Amino acid sequence: MQASTTTDHAAEIDKHVKVYISVFVALMVLTIVTVAISRYHLPVPIAITVALLVATIKGSLVACYFMHLISEKKLIYAVLVLTAAFFVALLFLPVLTVHDGFWIH
Amino acid sequence: MEIPYTVEIRRDTGLTNGKIGIWLFLASEVMLFGALFASYILIRTGAPSWPRGDTILNVPLATFNTIVLITSSVTMVMAWASLMRNRFGTFRLYMGATILLGGVFLVVKYFEYSHKFHDHLFPSTNNFLAIYFTLTGLHMLHVLGGMVVNAYFWGPGAKLWKTNPEWFTNRVEHSGLFWHFVDLVWIFLFPTLYLL
Numbered sequence A: 001m002q003a004s005t006t007t008d009h010a011a012e013i014d015k016h017v018k019v020y021i022s023v024f025v026a027l028m029v030l031t032i033v034t035v036a037i038s039r040y041h042l043p044v045p046i047a048i049t050v051a052l053l054v055a056t057i058k059g060s061l062v063a064c065y066f067m068h069l070i071s072e073k074k075l076i077y078a079v080l081v082l083t084a085a086f087f088v089a090l091l092f093l094p095v096l097t098v099h100d101g102f103w104i105h
Numbered sequence B: 001m002e003i004p005y006t007v008e009i010r011r012d013t014g015l016t017n018g019k020i021g022i023w024l025f026l027a028s029e030v031m032l033f034g035a036l037f038a039s040y041i042l043i044r045t046g047a048p049s050w051p052r053g054d055t056i057l058n059v060p061l062a063t064f065n066t067i068v069l070i071t072s073s074v075t076m077v078m079a080w081a082s083l084m085r086n087r088f089g090t091f092r093l094y095m096g097a098t099i100l101l102g103g104v105f106l107v108v109k110y111f112e113y114s115h116k117f118h119d120h121l122f123p124s125t126n127n128f129l130a131i132y133f134t135l136t137g138l139h140m141l142h143v144l145g146g147m148v149v150n151a152y153f154w155g156p157g158a159k160l161w162k163t164n165p166e167w168f169t170n171r172v173e174h175s176g177l178f179w180h181f182v183d184l185v186w187i188f189l190f191p192t193l194y195l196l
Helices: A002-038 A044-066 A074-097 B017-046 B059-084 B088-118 B127-154 B156-163 B165-195
Strands: none
Touching: A002 A044, A002 B059, A002 B165, A044 B059, A044 B165, A074 B017, B017 B127, B017 B165, B059 B088, B059 B165, B088 B127, B088 B156, B088 B165, B127 B156, B127 B165, B156 B165
C-alpha cells in the first residue's frame, strides 16, 4: 500500500514536471511574440493593449502553474481578490485624474 | 519554542502558517509595485511627449534577461519538484542553477546601467529614466533578496532536510513563490519600459 502511494505520488509529480516544461516553452514563444510585435511600430494605444495582453497571458501562466494558483486554497484566492481590487483601484486612480471636471479640476 | 503549523495544516485557514504568510507578503508587494506602475501611468499620460523605450534602452539585452529570468523560474519550480520526489542531489543542481541565473540577470543589468551612466543618462535626466531606474532598481533588489534566500536554502539552510524534510520542502516552495513573483513583475516591466 505504502509503495503504491509513493508510486502514485511520483507519477503525479512527473505529470507536474511535464506541465512546467510546456509552460516554459509557451513563455519563451510569447516573449518572442512580444518583441516581434513591437517591431511593427503599431499606434501607441494598440501597441499598449497587445503588449499588456501578452504580458497578462504570460503572467497568468506563471501564477497558475509555477505558483500553483490553479489548485490553491480558498483563503489564498480571497487574499488575492482583495489585493486585485486595491491594485485595480490604484491603477485607475491616475486615469480618473486626467479627465477635466471629473475628479480634479 | 517550536514554530507552529510549519508542516501540519491549520484547521481554520486550511494552510500552513508559512504559506499564508508568504501570500500576504506578496499581496503587499503587489501594492508596492502597483503604486509605482500607477505613478508611471500618471507621469506618462501627463507628459506632452514620451520616448519609445527602444530608442533609449537596449532591447536585445533585456530580451536576453527575460529569457534568463523565465528559465530561472523553471529551475526554481524543478528544485521544489525534486524535493517532492525525494531527490536532494537534483534539488541542489536546480537551486544552484536558479541562483546562477539570478546572478546572470544582475550582471546584465550592471552592464545596462553602466552604459547608461557612461552616456550621462541618470534618473535625474528625465521622467522616463527616473521611472526606469526606480522600477528596475527596486526589481533588482528583489532579485538580490531572492538570491540570498535561495543561497541559504542551497547551503546552510539545507541541513533541515536531514531532520525535517517536509518543512524544508515547504520553505523552498515559499521561497519559490517569491522568486516566481519577481519573474512575474519583470514580465510586465519588460514590455512597459523597453517596448512601448
